[in-house]
Amino acid sequence: MTTSAPTIAYSITQLDKQAEALALLAGSVARAGDQEHARSLLSHAEAIITSVIHPDRQASALVRLAETTADLGDHAHAETIARSITPSDEQAQPLASLAGMVARAGDYEHAEAIIRSITHPDQQAWALVSLVRTVAEAGDQERAEALTSSITHLQRRAEALLLVAKYCTRQRGLRAVAEVLTTSSWHFPVSGALRLEPDVVPAIMAELVIAWRLEPSDTTTRPAEL
Template sequence: MDDGAEPIRAELVRAELVRDEQVAREISHPYQQAKALIAVARRAEAAAEPEQAERSIGAITHPQLRAGGFAALALTVAGNGDSARSKRLLGQAELAADSIANTPCREQAISEIARTCAQVGDLPRAEALARSITTEPLRATTLADVASVIAAAGAPDRAASIIHTIDQPRTRARALAETVRTCLDLGDQEQAEQLARLILEPRPQAEALAAVAHHLAKAGEPRRAEQLARSIADPSEQARALAAMAPDLPPADGRRVLAHALVIGHWQLCLPTLLRLEPGALAVLSEELLDTTDQADPA
């Protein structure tokens, strides 16, 4: 009974998908049409009807939306373990993108495909597509996103080499900082420190070095952590880094480091840590502030 019912149910699902696709094709608004056809494709993919899923995406009339639809389907397919089909769908996405006459729209579609290639593990193709973008801000952000995925895949050196080709200083700094965090997540403190020192912008570099120092402090390397934090050039940023890592140092080292932070930076930067390590210090600071206020206002 069940054996005979299953083919009937499958045929009913196929008929419903075909009917829904036909209805979606009739929608005149490009975005609404794409939204409806992508919904049909998702249902078809979930129902193990891959041909119907691809046909529905291929029916999207707007080329940029069609490219995005194929890229989204490729990501779903890759998640299901079919890398060969995912790669073929990304090829379909590229064909749709290449048919876009407007350069900014075409390159936006290529950027999306490059990110998807990176997500599904086709890193060489992702990098090649990112480099093919001629609009500099978009090219920079796409390369940064691809580099981030490459770093997370365990190749921070390759990611760094890509980041160095980014011409936008802020985007390059952001990408390096993100790669530093990835290296720390992977437990590679040395690589993280090297990348942090390659950041040219003072504030992002200080924040990256502080993150590495804090990680070292938590990992039980107090001397190296302190040395790295003290290498931060800006006194306020150095004080912030020292204060943040102080609770993770041995008690004597923590108090000494915090004392140095108080000397070189504003006390407010150190207040949260100070209250954790020396709760009684709040009363002393309050008295000092009240005395200063009284002297400044004789009335």
């Protein structure tokens, strides 16, 4: 980190860009190991942002500030900054990023609470899928399934179901794939699946029977898109 970097940042005359530059610089300083200097730069950036009059420019600078603050580990303050952003739709990006960091730290309940507070439906669904991945990779299969069941966006729910299929037990995976096939338009490579595991297609068909609540002999009346 050169001594001229802070000077260059402070020389920027447009206040929102100056604040964003200071936030970026704080991230670099923190990665170099000087946490105290990094926090000082962030404090200066936050003070500068209060003087930004243009709402969109202020929101953009606050997004950068919130994300950098979260990167430095101050999740509580990052959340406060993110929730101060107006309009509320602009909060989605920093809150989703923060939720990911909180989840990777193992606090799944707090991460979910942050995601549920996101007002933009698509962004919330995307963040839930990301949380499903983190939870499933960590081995919390019941929570992964419960989160997936709560996703109402069909495409995002299908993505979450496929993550359950990938990371959870075989039986949970079969149920997840069966649900994908009953709720979404997906092409399933039968020949490849048969080569990998000969009994996978009959097993999925059995789960489809349960999902459709049909008698086994009736499965031909509602063809799956295989």
